[in-house]
Amino acid sequence: MEFKPNIVGFACHWCTYAGADLAGSLRLKYPPSIKLIRVPCSGRIEPEYIIQALANGADGVLVGGCHFGDCHYKDGNYKTARRMKQVEEMIKELGVEPGRFRWEWISGSEGQKFAEVVTEFTETLKELGPNPLKGGN
Amino acid sequence: MADKLKFAFLLAGGCAGCEMSLVDISEKLVDALEHLEVVFWAPTVADVKYKDLEAMPDKSIDLAFVDGMIRNSENEHMVKVLRDKAKILVAFGACATLGSIAGMANMHTKEELFKQAYQDTFSTDNPDGVYPTPEYLLDGKYDLTIPEFLPEVKVIDEVVPVEYYVGGCPPHPDFVAAAVEAVIAGNLPPASGKAVCDVCERNPRNQGTDRFLVEEVYRTSEKAPEDGVCLLQQGIICFGPFTQGDCGCSCPKVGIPCRGCGGPIPGVKDYGARAMSAIGSILGSEEAVEQLMQKYPVLAKFYYRYSLPSSLIERKKRAIKKG
Numbered sequence A: 001m002e003f004k005p006n007i008v009g010f011a012c013h014w015c016t017y018a019g020a021d022l023a024g025s026l027r028l029k030y031p032p033s034i035k036l037i038r039v040p041c042s043g044r045i046e047p048e049y050i051i052q053a054l055a056n057g058a059d060g061v062l063v064g065g066c067h068f069g070d071c072h073y074k075d076g077n078y079k080t081a082r083r084m085k086q087v088e089e090m091i092k093e094l095g096v097e098p099g100r101f102r103w104e105w106i107s108g109s110e111g112q113k114f115a116e117v118v119t120e121f122t123e124t125l126k127e128l129g130p131n132p133l134k135g136g137n
Numbered sequence B: 001m002a003d004k005l006k007f008a009f010l011l012a013g014g015c016a017g018c019e020m021s022l023v024d025i026s027e028k029l030v031d032a033l034e035h036l037e038v039v040f041w042a043p044t045v046a047d048v049k050y051k052d053l054e055a056m057p058d059k060s061i062d063l064a065f066v067d068g069m070i071r072n073s074e075n076e077h078m079v080k081v082l083r084d085k086a087k088i089l090v091a092f093g094a095c096a097t098l099g100s101i102a103g104m105a106n107m108h109t110k111e112e113l114f115k116q117a118y119q120d121t122f123s124t125d126n127p128d129g130v131y132p133t134p135e136y137l138l139d140g141k142y143d144l145t146i147p148e149f150l151p152e153v154k155v156i157d158e159v160v161p162v163e164y165y166v167g168g169c170p171p172h173p174d175f176v177a178a179a180v181e182a183v184i185a186g187n188l189p190p191a192s193g194k195a196v197c198d199v200c201e202r203n204p205r206n207q208g209t210d211r212f213l214v215e216e217v218y219r220t221s222e223k224a225p226e227d228g229v230c231l232l233q234q235g236i237i238c239f240g241p242f243t244q245g246d247c248g249c250s251c252p253k254v255g256i257p258c259r260g261c262g263g264p265i266p267g268v269k270d271y272g273a274r275a276m277s278a279i280g281s282i283l284g285s286e287e288a289v290e291q292l293m294q295k296y297p298v299l300a301k302f303y304y305r306y307s308l309p310s311s312l313i314e315r316k317k318r319a320i321k322k323g
């Protein structure tokens, strides 16, 4: 059977979640691999959530927020950047393949970008195969 | 007065510093011994053997402490035996609860570790490259065995259930004394939940000022800390905000940043991830983050200094291997 990656997505309410909504209303095609969790701002996404998702066997984790200058709370996404840069590095050190984590700025008008990112990410994960941390719970 | 509480202390894969901390409560320990009967304290203090513990009836010990992590087959076996014999088991100190410093070994292979320990260290002279092996035949007739070095460091609660956790490398004697008194009085307290920052005199909040973002990161060797000012605010990365403060803020008090030996405050699932989150929010720019990553080139060893084996990813890796 073909491997269908399971992506946990954390999306800020004001931009990336709105972008996902737009992708839906525009009927853009993208794989049904992502489960989106809406958060008020990407600055609210704790590295702990990402690590927990990966440890629980998510094949990939996507973090989405507003572009710089657009964050509804002014600087939430700057904080996101300062954390995610480090998350990227640390999960690699812990032995998680770097391709399993991705963070992107996607605005409310970028439905197209949302669909593209999810499609591309799903392809990468298909190549990587299932998360070795899956199961064993 | 009721019968004395039967008490045991086992050193697993630790350095015995935790036991020193219990001894350091000095007169209070003498007082406590009126209420405690030490039935087992090995391999460090009492003249008892492992087989004596093995011979005790199950659940015959009221309270047992274990310090140190699971590093070899002997540690694993003895912790299981102790669990059977004890009604209450306390994981005592950073090694037992989180894996501590030696837990960073999980980022290296056994070959790397042995080479470092038995070959490359300054004080080692090993021209024949002799490494420990679990079995060795001496003079062709003596069959010698030593415990087997396990592939990874494990924490105590991965091997057996644990009732209480005490953080610290080692736990501060004042806190140990309070815990021992609470045990004797029969009311073990819930975790205090106070972070190192809460009890730190340098805390801007305790001084009525606000925190600001940090633009420059310094290692401890690069800057003499200013008195009375929060270390983190001076760019000396301190783990006080998310570390349990039962030590009474021992390190920042003397100008050394907290590195997290007290373990996480309640509610934290993954110490390193939480540490990264908090430090990431106090750094003022991506440049500051880059500086930090340059100065601490292995982030996992920085943020999980005392807790790597207890991290969610590490635990999961081992759970899967075990199947």
Ligand code: SF4
Residues within 6 Å of the ligand: B013, B014, B015, B016, B017, B018, B019, B067, B068, B092, B093, B094, B095, B096, B100, B101, B168, B169, B170, B171
């Ligand atoms: S926690 Fe620290 S003091 Fe205690 S045994 Fe481990 S290394 Fe030694």
Ligand code: SF4
Residues within 6 Å of the ligand: B196, B197, B198, B200, B201, B202, B203, B204, B229, B230, B231, B232, B233, B238, B239, B240, B241, B252, B257, B258
């Ligand atoms: S960060 Fe460190 S120095 Fe600053 S208040 Fe907290 S414990 Fe004290």
Ligand code: SF4
Residues within 6 Å of the ligand: B168, B169, B196, B243, B244, B245, B247, B248, B249, B250, B251, B252, B257, B258, B259, B260, B261, B262, B263
């Ligand atoms: S300040 Fe931090 S590192 Fe120092 S003893 Fe306390 S908990 Fe441990």
Ligand code: FES
Residues within 6 Å of the ligand: A012, A013, A014, A015, A016, A040, A041, A042, A043, A065, A066, A070, A071, A072, A073, A074, A076, A077
């Ligand atoms: S509201 Fe979108 S990143 Fe802050």
